[in-house]
Amino acid sequence: MDKLRLLEMFLATCDGGSFAAAARLCNTDPSTVSKAIARLESQLQLTLFQRSTRQLCITQAGQRYADTVRKAMQDLNHCEDELKHLNDAPSGTLKINAAVCYGHLYLRPVLKAFCQQYPDIHITLDINDFHIDIIEQEIDVTLRTGYVKDSRLVARRLSPMDFLVCASPDYLKKNGTPTCASEFNHHQWIGFRIKETQQLQPIFLPDRSGKYQAYELQRTHVTDDGESMANMCIDGFGVAQLPHFLAKKGLENGGLVSLFPYFRPPQHENGVFAIYPKREYLPTKVRVFIDFLTQWLAEHQETTHHTWAEKISALVTYNE
Incomplete structure (x- = not known):
């Protein structure tokens, strides 16, 4: 029996005045309560109750212990109530x-x-x-x-x-629009370097059938900051494959156009x-x-399985 249960039976005995009354309060039998009090007295090396055939009287040491235990139990209950409130209330x-x-x-x-x-x-x-x-x-x-x-x-x-291959309208006017794999290497590409690994993020582009493949392309410019990558793309530094949340603002204000439908990694x-x-x-x-x-x-059209990028078509905002 754990210490907390012993203390509960001890306080019930104090309040009930007998092992039988304590047993009713604790939903057990008088013998279990009697053994619990004996165990607690053995642990403390104190007599908590004077026993006779007719009555049970708490000792002076028992009363002092009861006052302390009762306050401790009240503090514990108060703490638990506060913690439950903190968990229930958005604060x-x-x-x-x-x-x-x-x-x-x-x-x-x-x-x-x-x-x-x-x-x-x-x-x-x-x-x-x-x-x-x-x-x-x-x-x-x-x-x-x-x-x-x-x-x-x-x-x-x-x-x-979702990833979108983007470029600025000015860049495309000057350099043309890549329409097939053989033209990809003829363009300037902005690469993203992953800070933790120092590796370049792969570039996935559609082949003639529209299926996305990983391409080894020379990056003309490289950055390890996503917003800088998007802004360099808007400023005409080259073509970039941007996560949808980086491409969103540029696509909305016309600073970027999407060259191909979105790419979503299969994992x-x-x-x-x-x-x-x-x-x-x-x-x-x-x-x-x-x-x-x-x-x-x-x-803003983003859920567990979908983003607004699914609705973006190739060059939907770009006209030569």
């Missing part, structure tokens, strides 16, 4: 981590409206492109592209990550994920944030 500090580009382009526009709806939640925002241990750093939720294989974490997919791990530590009870502040972001994405 407290929400520590969010996000990849740089997604954080700037998608997360930042959401935060003001989120905090207006949940004024008792206070944001701590960490933006970087490096692998971090979110449990060690006590991050509540991180927004990342690509799947994290860690049994300690839950990865909830927010959307696929099931592909996508943008909300990642958080695995736990039995997800804090409400985390749940409402993910739900809010999911709703915002849906309003």
Whole structure:
């Protein structure tokens, strides 16, 4: 029998005045209560109750111990109630981590409206492109592209990550539009270097049948910053294969055009994920944030299995 159960029976005996009354309060039998009190007395090396055939009287030491135990039990119950309230109410500090580009382009526009709806939640925002241990750093939720294989974490997919081959209208006017694989090498390409591995991100382009293949192309310009890559493309440095969230603004304002239909990597791990530590009870502040972001994405035509990029056709905004 654990110590907490012993203490519960001890207080029930104090309140009930007998082992029988305590047994009724604790939903057990008098013999079990009697043995529990004897065990507690043995552990403390104290007599808590004076026993006679007619009555049970608490000793002075027993009364002092009862006062202390009762306060401790009240403090414990109060603490549990507070913790349950914190878990139920959307409040407290929400520590969010996000990849740089997604954080700037998608997360930042959401935060003001989120905090207006949940004024008792206070944001701590960490933006970087490096692998971090979110449990060690006590991050509540991180927004990342690509799947994290860690049994300690839950990865909830927010959307696929679709790629669009983009160029600026000015670049295409000057250099023409590549229409087949043999023309790809005749163009300037902007490459993306992954910071952690220092490897260039592969470029996937359609062959004559429209099926996407990986191509080995010379990158004329290289950057390790996604927004810089998109801006270089807008500025006419060359052609770039951009994730949909990087291409979105340029496509909307005419700074970019999409040369081919979207490319979606076939791996099931592909996508943008909300990642958080695995736990039995997800804090409400985390749940409402993910739900809010999911709703915002849906309003912008992005769901678990679809993005707006599916509707983009080749050169839909470009006319020579």
